[in-house]
Amino acid sequence: MRRDYDRETVLASTLFSTMPPETAEQLMARSKEIELARGESIFLQGDPADRLFVVLDGWVKLFRVSSSGTEAVVGVFSKGESFAEAPAFQNTNYPVTAETVTACRLLQVKASEILTLMKDDPHVGMAMIGAVYAHLHALVAQIEQLVAQTGTQRVASFLLKLCKQSSGSCRVTLPYDKVIIARYLGITPESLSRAFGRLGREGVTIEQNHAIISDVARLGAFAGTEGKQRRSERDAG
Amino acid sequence: MRRDYDRETVLASTLFSTMPPETAEQLMARSKEIELARGESIFLQGDPADRLFVVLDGWVKLFRVSSSGTEAVVGVFSKGESFAEAPAFQNTNYPVTAETVTACRLLQVKASEILTLMKDDPHVGMAMIGAVYAHLHALVAQIEQLVAQTGTQRVASFLLKLCKQSSGSCRVTLPYDKVIIARYLGITPESLSRAFGRLGREGVTIEQNHAIISDVARLGAFAGTEGKQRRSERDAG
DNA sequence: CGCGTTCCTTGTCTAAGGTCAAGCCGGTCC
């Protein structure tokens, strides 16, 4: 049953898993499921923030569009992940836009419901802080990547995040459009395409929306351990 | 007296200002002030996180060093700002390193003290979420800048943040070393130097650690409204 | 089947910015 399936997803989610189960159930009961097609907006940057979301199925992106029209994707979430927790409590507006990148089912939770529970149980507040912290951490990692790695290395890191193992070979599915991947990595779709080409030399093959990594450890070395290669290092090799 | 001066700083800080004053006083009483010279570390990436900090005076930077040695500054804080709130509650390690960039005085608050108060007063939890959210928001803005603006535009934005007005001319003080500014903006010191040079054409003059902006509105247009110029736009002009 | 659309790739050109190296200036320490 979808109901049980969803309940499991929610209880295991980053936000709900650290709450007492009864509290989580209570919250879930007072929330509603929404179903969206691909490409629909969930909320817009500047909308008043009064609710947060948990992904039940599908993929969601958070992004900002700058005045120049450049879209910066600051997060992509899938099953079991929550988003928009923090602004919901601040009586402010959403600082980003949220949009589905595939067909989606979401759990929509009103901030007021959580606030009520929070007054009785400090664990709820802790769970919120934990969820927000997870996002904070992810953003810090994203900034580090943007600053310390080349576009191609970021693509390599992205592929590595998709495959769980740390050595051997593996085949991963690119879960959403390459345009989204590119924007999330801070590059253009063209550059992503070229980066995939360059990763061929590191044993990566792209077949439609799948990537075959012949040697995960090798790709890891390319992405991180070596860092941005200095001229001297390249010349020496 | 320094005591009163500090108390005022803390009560007006992002973290404490949204708590009931008595709670804030209580927390303050149980915290201790520490004094640090310039260039000292406050904590290292990977240290167990059990305390958070409020800046009483001076400047602090948070950064990560990638395996390649590149330093990515993810935050610079001054008087009245707090940092490391979230990890302190997560029983994890600090995900970044904190270091003073000038001589500093800090208020050091043990997470356990806050936890105690949080159990009795949900406002404390709210204050924490608010503080973490502020950082989240800042990081999102930083990512947007890294992706959507050129280095020189980011430098312009940085200068604009330092001067409060939105038009006219003004003279601002660069509050810390240019190396730090560069790393915070995701560029090298060399590029920062060249960016300052380029901003001369937008009416900006650099004199040691001061910047004179002849026309704030004009610099704002350069930084944001125009965005990354397209070739066609440049050719047309 | 042809048609369009959407998504992706490829080619060419250009600009932005990193790397390395050298030099400059204002301190401080002897």
Next chain:
DNA sequence: GGACCGGCTTGACCTTAGACAAGGAACGCG
């Protein structure tokens, strides 16, 4: 005074990736 050091700037060179333009593959639709 001179040597030294840190912070900053300048210059030459080269890699990276964005802009633009064109083409190709997959898919749906009449």
